[in-house]
C-alpha cells in the first residue's frame with residue numbers, strides 16, 4: 001500500500017510539474033514570437049514607445065527564465081523534505097524537545113509544524129532575494145533596501161508565529177478533544193478565524209508594514225468623496241499607501257468586510273495617473289464592494305475548506321499514509337503537515353477555476369466603473385497606463401493566462417470595455 005501511495009503522489013506531482021513548466025515555456029515562446037513581428041494591439045501601440053514595449057518583453061522573459069529554475073528548485077525541495085528523512089528527524093526532535101522542556105500540551109505538534117514551516121520559509125529566501133534584488137532591481141522596480149527587507153522578514157516571522165501558534169494549538173486541541181466529528185468543529189473554528197483575519201488584516205496587520213493615510217487634499221480626493229457618496233461607500237475607508245518604499249509597481253485594491261472594508265490606492269498609482277484615471281480605478285474598486293465580490297470569494301473558500309477538512313478526516317488515522325513518508329505512527333500534527341505537503345498536485349487543478357471566477361469579477365468591476373462614470377475612456381486609459389508603467393506582459397499565451405491570471409489580460413479588458421455601449 002505504501003508503494004502505491006508514493007507512486008500515485010509522484011505521478012501527480014510529475015504531471016503538475018510538466019504542466020507548470022510547459023505553460024511557462026509556451027508563454028516564453030509566444031512572447032518572443034510576438035516581439036519578433038512587433039504584433040501588439042493598436043491601443044497599446046499608440047500609447048507606448050517601442051523602447052517601452054521592448055522593456056516589457058525583456059522583463060517578461062527575465063521573469064519566465066527565472067521561473068524555470070524556481071520551479072525546479074521548489075519541486076526538489078518538496079521531494080527532499082518528503083523523502084530525505086526530514087520528517088522523521090523532525091518528529092524525533094520535536095518529541096525530545098517538546099517532551100522534556102515544555103509542559104504545554106501539544107508542544108510536540110507545535111514544534112513539528114513550526115519546524116517544517118520554518119524550513120520552507122528559509123528555503124524560499126534564495127528565490128525571493130534573486131527576484132527582488134536582481135530582476136526587480138534591473139528593471140528599476142525595486143526600492144527595498146537590505147535593511148527594510150530584513151526587517152520585513154523578521155516582522156513577518158514574528159506576526160506569523162504570534163498568530164499561527166495559537167491558531168494551530170486550537171486546531172490540535174479540537175482534533176484531540178472533540179471526537180470523530182472534530183473536523184466539523186475545526187471547520188467552524190477555521191471559518192471564524194478566516195472572518196476575523198479578513199477584518200484584522202487590513203486594520204491591524206497591514207499597517208505594521210505600510211503607512212495608510214487619508215488621500216492627499218486636492219481634486220482627486222474631492223471627486224472621489226463625491227463618487228463615494230453617489231455609490232454609498234463610507235468615505236473614511238479610502239486610503240493612500242506608501243507602496244513606493246518597496247517597489248515602483250503601482251496598484252490598488254479593495255479589502256475587508258463590514259466596518260473594516262477599505263479601498264487602498266498605492267502612492268505610486270496616484271502619482272502616475274491623471275485625476276480622471278485615478279477616479280476610474282477607484283470606481284472599479286467600489287464595483288468590487290457593490291457587487292459583493294469578497295463575500296462571493298469567501299463562500300467559495302468556505303466550500304473548499306469544508307471539503308478539505310472532510311478529506312483530512314478520512315486520512316488522519318490511515319497508517320499506510322504515514323508509513324509511506326517514514327513516520328511510524330499516525331499523529332494529528334503530522335497529518336496536518338503531510339496533508340498540506342501532499343495536497344498540491346491534487347488541488348492544482350482548482351487554481352484555474354478560482355482564477356476564472358476572479359477574472360469574471362474584474363470584468364464586472366470594470367463595467368461598474370464605466371457605468372458609474374458614464375464614460376469608458378478613463379477606465380481604458382487607466383488600464384493602459386497601469387499596463388505600460390508596470391511593464392506587464394502584453395501578449396501572454398492564452399493557456400498561460402487562463403491558468404495563472406487572476407485578472408483578464410490588458411487586451412481582454414480593454415476589448416471588453418470598448419464593447420460596452422454607454
Ligand SMILES: [Zn+2]
Pocket residue numbers: 284285288362365
Ligand atoms: Zn479589480
